[in-house]
Amino acid sequence: MAAPGAGAPPEETLSLWKREQARLKARVVDWDTEAWQRNPDFSGLQRVGGVDVSFVKGDSVNACASLVVLSYPELKVVYEECRMVNLKAPYVSGFLAFREVPFLAEAVQRLQEKEPSLMPQVLLVDGNGVLHQRGFGVACHLGILTDLPCVGVAKKLLQVDGLEKSDQHKEKVRCLRAAGATFPLVGDSGTILGMADIRSREYIRRNQGLPGAPALGQERTLKAQWQEVCPPGGSAEPTDKGRPPEHLGPGPGADPDAPTQAPRDSEAETGPVGVGPREGPCAICE
DNA sequence: GCGACAG
């Protein structure tokens, strides 16, 4: 048999995958559909979920697929599941979903069967959403399969639609001082493909306790932070619109979402529910 | 040597 975890798939398979992405992309809903998405402090949001797949050291086939649901805004774990799985498809940039989404969708399905009352209202997914080669990353894919609003959370910037780690981009990242500060990632198409939300380790180490660095307990509200943008001078942005995930409308699930960069350590950040700190040089600051 | 092709 072949080793799913490795080897590049034949061009024929990639064509099929592209066709599937195009088919499902038509069901994406990339606008707010839930009241909590636009409420000042997300009032109405009670459960936030997160999914991820972690691998066994030198193994690209065996991995742990996990789904966790937290209460909001308390952020207490109310549901958690980790399941060892055998990946069937290799990782191919632009097609991450075909490798991981089956197991993520199954995790959501099991939750629906066992504890439907704990179904999250939004799901954070490792990987990109609409910031993708064909505008349909794993977050979008899972959203369609589960009918849940999903937010893509990536650790590295996928340079598509004109997005690049230019000096301009790096400058904007450097402006992300306050925890939770963000700026929109606007592609050449004019679409906001995501929000970068980073805390520079250098800044923190050099400015602890200095003016400009908000004291603990004085941070702005999450919602307020999301709407913060670098000082005037940057090019894009007045879209006061945050960038929460969406929901589905007609047919099967749907929703899109935005990806983002994040600190290098463990997980990354998210457009909306961005909290995580972590530190260290990141793929964006670099 | 460096960058890029999510994880």
Add this chain to the structure above:
DNA sequence: ATCTTGTCGC
């Protein structure tokens, strides 16, 4: 994704 190495705090 995972591997590394170094630094700092407990």
